[in-house]
Amino acid sequence: MRWVRLTAVARKEVIHIIRDVRSLSIVVIMPVVLVLFFGYGVSLDLKHLPIYVYDREGSEQSQALLKRFQSSDYFEIVRVANNYSELVKALDDGRAKMAFVISSDFSENLRAGGTVSVQALVDATDDNTANVIIGYTQALVQGYSSDVQLEWLQRRGQQVQPPPLSVETRTWYNENLESSAFIVPGVLAVVMSVIGAFLTSLTVAREWERGTMEQLISTPVTPLEIMLGKLMPYFLVGLFDAGVCVVLAIFWFQVPFRGTVMALLISSALFLIALLCLGFFISVVTRNQLAASQVALVATFLPAFLLSGFLFAIEQMPQFVRLVTRILPARYYVSSLKMIFLKGTPVAMLYSQLVPLAIFALVLAALATRVFQKSLV
């Protein structure tokens, strides 16, 4: 392997990138755009949910309960309905996410004592939103219920005791439960997948498609030099983009960065090497841009998106899917990112992420070289 030849191939690749203005811009703009997309678009912080209320009684008590919904930040009463079919229609066409119904004997039952029911009809097409709505409603109703009890006991001259239990919840690492702090660090993995596997597989496949790969091979450049020369510019680009993401995350979305730059650099470099080699491997096997892009999508982008813990918690997936995530580099990278950003885990404690990443990098590099050399004979 000669350094001169390697850098020559690399220089050729850099010229390719620079000459095509759009490729150049994607390299620079993409991390910015993706961080903004995910930072703004992916949020589960629900507020001002539109609800309908249907008070069949209209008594002082039922109004007092509805007042709690009015003053809550989470709900917005968009309509006070007059009949049941209105509720059904509103839930059907999505104008209301929830319809709260108070029965016509509400205050009477309260006076009689015992348990009184109120109903919440929830649009559960989106199960997560429904869960959150039910949680919020439960809290409001519970608050009302205990105030009613308190008043009832006082009226009877009973000694009122404080509630027996108080839950003191502390949310570590992301104290305000900001979605952006949970999402944005993981965007790095998505960006790297696009740069690492997507772009690389396309450029190499293009050489095959146009027949220029044969020309390259007929020069004195060895296969290893071709491979390294082609991948090196993208490696640097990937690291540059990682930097852009980190800066945006910290300064624009105010995501805390509690770890060390060293830890971030090591894990990013390992992940990038693994993906570049994977992308190279895909392009050698497919030799066609459309096929390469589709395979790269399924093999790198989707796992980074879906199976890495980036958006969806891995523990909640079925057993065999959890096993599949173990053989995906993205999983280890995303988990190390979250630990570095939010927990400030030092390099020494990241071994269970870094060791698998290093193994992936080695294996994929060996595999890509093997297949490439074979394809040339």
Next chain:
Amino acid sequence: MLSRLKQMLIKEFIQVFRDKRARFILFGPPIIQMLIFGYAATFEIQHVPTAVLDLDHTQESRELISRFSSSPYFQVRWYLTQQEELVDLIDRGEATVALQIHPGFSEELQKGQTAPLQVVVDATNSNTALIAAGYVNQIAQTFAQDYQADRMGRISPFLVNHIPRVELQPRPWYNINLKSRWFFVPGVIGSLTLVLVTTLTAFAVVREREIGTLEQIMVTPIRPFEFILGKTVPFFLIGLADVSLIATIGTLWFQVPFRGSVVVLLVGTVLFLLCMLGAGLLISTVSSTQQQAMVTAFFFIMPAVIFSGFGFPISAMPRWLQYLTYANPLRYFLIVLRGVYLKGISFNILWPEMIAMAALGSFLLTLSVLRFHKALD
């Protein structure tokens, strides 16, 4: 004209179904993605790994813990004796929730004071943290109520039977068991169609341009309009076939209920496909190489999927972004898909979405056809 169009169509179909690899790309990735999404995309929170540090060791503290271990939401995996172990488990991300009961817990309960239950939640995943904290509260609340009722019952059974209590009965409509899969599977059909049809259309045109065969076609008697029809009709049909295929997988494999009518879904799909063909053609008019087309398509696909309500509620986005989503065809198609699948609703409710897609579709198609003529000159 018809005979020329027929020739053009025959050529396209031959090209699309040319070899095994090409055929695989039409149907392989959508099926794989459908399966991955169906299994991996979930916001359900169950069996949250939980650690318990009981420093009180009394009947009361054990009773409280048993309520957590018998709940489906929590899986108590660790019974600790030291505070440091608790911190370590949360730090390493093994336990998501840790409960701590301090010495003197039962004493405070018995004295009628408020006893604290300390809860630590790993909030790196803010959504899991929010929902898990909600479940902790629910369980603790129920424990407190039962304890209080028990205590009151010992003093005066009359009070317990007559104290008023308001109870919420949540009725999650359309998705009674709050299954994430029911929410995601219809959504996946929409986003996969979007990805597939736009990239295939864009690539089909750009490949001809990149290889130089576009000029060859243009010197034949085929008119630009016939060329466009020849390029879009095959992908329209393939799109329809793919929707039917993945919709069948969703219904039969993932057991998502299909409550509406096939006709409504078909009309919605046709309108949506028109939008996507328009988008694909538009991308092809601004790209001269396949790599550029891929990059441009990527920048179209990402925001289209993120800002559609596919996984993350539109109502949780910043207000200005919410307005932008009205220009997104996928937003409407998802409403139609979920409406037909889960709600079983029909045209009388879905007509605004249908009109919106028809309008967007004609706009995109007209624009792309106009631009296409220009690009040829």
